[in-house]
Amino acid sequence: MDKDEHSVDPEGSSADRSGLVSEDGRNTKAVLCQRCGSKVLCPGMAVFSEKELFLPSMKKKRALSTSEGPMDGDNLTAHWLVDDMYTFENVGFTNDVGRIKYLICADCEIGPIGWHCLDDKKSFYVAVERVNHA
Numbered sequence: 001m002d003k004d005e006h007s008v009d010p011e012g013s014s015a016d017r018s019g020l021v022s023e024d025g026r027n028t029k030a031v032l033c034q035r036c037g038s039k040v041l042c043p044g045m046a047v048f049s050e051k052e053l054f055l056p057s058m059k060k061k062r063a064l065s066t067s068e069g070p071m072d073g074d075n076l077t078a079h080w081l082v083d084d085m086y087t088f089e090n091v092g093f094t095n096d097v098g099r100i101k102y103l104i105c106a107d108c109e110i111g112p113i114g115w116h117c118l119d120d121k122k123s124f125y126v127a128v129e130r131v132n133h134a
């Protein structure tokens with residue numbers, strides 16, 4: 001079996017992100033790629049959402065699309081939810097993995113930074129832990 005690394009600490013992490021979420025639940029800061037700084041979302045364009053999603057470990061796009069078998073990754077619960085892909089400043093997608101597309105940086109193609117299911121066209125999730133905020 002895969003070893004599960006549960007680093008989720010609800011109390012600690014909620015305090016940690018308090019400066020990122022506005023009173024109406026939106027992102028107060030721009031969302032940027034951790035690797036190259038490409039802007040993914042402008043402030044106020046996404047809604048904070050808690051949903052448990054599995055995202056494979058960060059790697060380049062080609063490795064994401066070709067990996068087979070069990071993937072290393074994290075169960076992430078804190079996300080920025082966007083209902084329209086045109087809300088993004090810059091974002092890329094992997095090839096479909098089942099019914100899932102992963103969001104990647106449009107510039108350096110590192111990812112996944114987020115998650116999208118083809119069954120729900122109006123839900124694009126960006127993992128708070130996988131982006132920078134500025």
Ligand SMILES: [Zn+2]
Pocket residue numbers: 033034035036037038105106107108109110
């Ligand atoms: Zn990037």
